[in-house]
Amino acid sequence: MRGGIRILFTCIMMVFVAGTPVRGEEGSIYLEAIEKGREIFHERCAVCHGFDGVPEIPEAPNFARGERLDKSDEELLNTIKHGQAMMPAWKDKLTEEEMREVLTYARIIMGDVVFQERCIHCHSTRVPPLSESLPAVEELSGYSGPLDICRSCNIEREMTREEIISVIRFIRTLAD
Numbered sequence: 575m576r577g578g579i580r581i582l583f584t585c586i587m588m589v590f591v592a593g594t595p596v597r598g599e600e601g602s603i604y605l606e607a608i609e610k611g612r613e614i615f616h617e618r619c620a621v622c623h624g625f626d627g628v629p630e631i632p633e634a635p636n637f638a639r640g641e642r643l644d645k646s647d648e649e650l651l652n653t654i655k656h657g658q659a660m661m662p663a664w665k666d667k668l669t670e671e672e673m674r675e676v677l678t679y680a681r682i683i684m685g686d687v688v689f690q691e692r693c694i695h696c697h698s699t700r701v702p703p704l705s706e707s708l709p710a711v712e713e714l715s716g717y718s719g720p721l722d723i724c725r726s727c728n729i730e731r732e733m734t735r736e737e738i739i740s741v742i743r744f745i746r747t748l749a750d
């Protein structure tokens with residue numbers, strides 16, 4: 575009888591383990607890490623810069639296309655703090671930390687939008703770590719090989735290269 579129970583227990587455990595849907599769970603990154611930056615962006619910046627980084631006013635740079643984002647954090651933070659042309663100054667409304675968080679979000683806004691559209695229904699709020707065989711973010715735009723971001727689905731075939739690169743940058747930023 576004892577042995578029977580043990581075998582039954584083992585079977586249940588095997589079914590349980592096999593049925594666990596996400597193998598990479600431990601290494602997963604939580605989307606909450608960027609929630610604060612996204613919230614500030616939506617509240618304070620999206621009127622001009624757009625909820626998806628595509629600007630609402632022609633004078634503002636297009637973050638979805640990476641405009642101005644090749645500048646250093648220090649340069650961009652300086653503009654955020656003190657303003658420039660139509661861009662208001664934020665130093666009296668946001669803390670240093672909030673300005674950094676919102677800038678980090680502006681840098682990955684397109685990847686966030688792509689992740690919400692293409693990946694979140696399978697991955698929920700857990701972002702799987704990217705395969706180490708992928709080229710580094712800086713080399714991505716000039717890289718012509720296959721990127722193979724999700725070996726478990728075919729989503730990549732429906733995506734533009736720009737979208738794939740932005741989602742990789744997004745996941746890598748979250749991983750840091």
Ligand code: HEC
Pocket residue numbers: 614615618619620621622623633634635642645649650653654658659660661662664676677680
């Ligand atoms: C009233 C509209 C408006 C709002 C609100 C606004 N921006 Fe801007 N932003 C602009 C415009 C216009 C520019 C381009 C300024 C120029 O001519 O250089 C700009 C430029 C920028 C740049 C590029 C700076 C550079 O050095 O090239 C960053 C980064 C930026 N905004 C971030 C933000 C963030 C973060 C927020 C919210 C906290 C925000 N903006 C809110 C209009 C706005």
Ligand code: HEC
Pocket residue numbers: 595596597598599688689692693694695696697702703704705722723724725726727729730741
């Ligand atoms: C149809 C469901 C589905 C969609 C859509 C999907 N994935 Fe996955 N993905 C999975 C499953 C299942 C796994 C394997 C379990 C795991 O590692 O979480 C996986 C694994 C991964 C992994 C781990 C490495 C690997 O290849 O196994 C990465 C990275 C990944 N997905 C990225 C993405 C990205 C980025 C998107 C959106 C562009 C996406 N996935 C869309 C189902 C999906």
